[in-house]
């Protein structure tokens with residue numbers, strides 16, 4: 298061991314993409330290690346725990362990078378997904394994982410390492426998912442995967458084909474991935490439904506649930522765990538599953554659920570919702586549920602992701618890679634799959650074939666409805682121009698549209714950095730109404746439906762206090778238009794399907810406001826596409 302300062306150039310844990318920077322390279326080596334290294338004269342150049350690993354590797358480096366890595370990895374506590382490069386041999390990358398995802402992409406004359414296969418779209422379709430305690434070495438033309446323990450037999454390797462389209466990796470004619478993905482929603486919903494709706498059964502079918510009809514019929518309750526946008530989709534799912542399938546549902550933040558020892562009734566099905574299939578908290582919640590002996594399902598977008606592999610069964614969204622950090626098409630695809638799941642479970646319980654068939658037909662009409670909703674883009678941009686300098690926004694909706702209000706507020710926060718609160722519209726009188734003034738716009742989700750009159754009276758309370766209102770209303774609703782400063786119309790659809798269309802103007806509003814504020818729409822500050830650390 299040397300006591301001389303070790304320059305970073307000796308060995309560096311390098312990051313290439315946004316997926317790596319904020320997610321996979323996070324590790325938790327003991328702080329005491331960094332103190333020990335400092336005592337030995339090592340000067341740290343960053344404040345990240347990742348550098349401790351680079352410095353440790355440098356300390357153990359004696360010509361052979363792989364053997365230094367093999368010595369250092371057993372010293373680390375916590376989770377890691379590492380890509381290690383030495384400037385002495387820049388054509389070689391060593392990868393290692395424990396707890397954080399790592400996927401190897403196999404190209405021609407080039408190979409890749411990423412924490413999320415979406416990062417490989419446009420580069421290769423062939424991937425190998427690394428497992429914990431495995432290391433890999435990549436050169437331009439060759440790659441190998443080994444067990445960290447050299448005494449173990451070489452791991453069996455399965456190369457998987459990912460179903461990308463050629464256009465998935467570029468923005469096409471769109472300025473940003475987020476906008477492209479917003480516009481892809483009609484197609485994403487078609488893909489989510491493809492082959493899953495049956496007129497004969499007046500129901501939906503899923504290939505990978507891995508639970509027989511008896512088990513599903515005997516289920517008394519469902520707990521949904523998820524994070525971020527997927528959590529909001531889960532909340533829509535709660536309304537859908539309770540109303541259509543008459544199953545009691547609880548939705549929990551995965552980060553809370555994993556450390557809570559809530560009593561869970563027998564016959565409870567656990568459902569994890571996750572676009573990436575790699576979110577650390579959702580994975581931990583899933584594992585905890587399995588440990589307790591509950592059947593688990595997952596709704597994932599990324600095929601072959603850790604959660605997709607570890608759940609007992611699941612449903613893929615087939616939304617295609619989502620590259621923009623702010624989730625858009627994954628949200629509507631999740632809601633679509635949850636609606637189909639509610640239909641499927643409802644048909645086992647309380648729904649007649651007539652009711653089932655009506656839902657099947659209404660679902661089939663949704664891609665066209667989304668397409669029609671996208672025509673609001675220009676109107677939304679003009680409204681964004683009016684309000685983009687506001688410092689606070691309220692998003693208000695009731696019933697099925699309460700989770701959409703939360704999601705609208707989240708979209709605005711994520712990409713424009715404006716403070717926004719999503720609330721059930723009637724709840725605002727218990728606090729948030731104090732925020733209302735002439736500078737604070739309220740976005741009201743107020744299409745026609747069972748609670749229209751109630752939401753209207755909530756809206757009037759805001760107007761009475763001088764707050765400007767942007768209404769998302771049913772097409773041609775003059776009554777609403779007369780009450781508010783600005784209105785965005787959405788096509789009339791049955792109430793249980795309103796989240797799918799109402800989400801669109803809110804995504805576009807966040808997009809245009811962020812653009813006008815000069816924000817980096819696809820890569821908002823401090824956020825990562827998949828969060829593989831706690």
Ligand code: G6P
Nearest residue numbers: 524525526527571572573576624
């Ligand atoms: C991150 C992303 C969000 C996403 C959340 C959950 O915070 O920035 O867009 O909703 O993770 O991700 P998941 O992949 O589990 O749906």
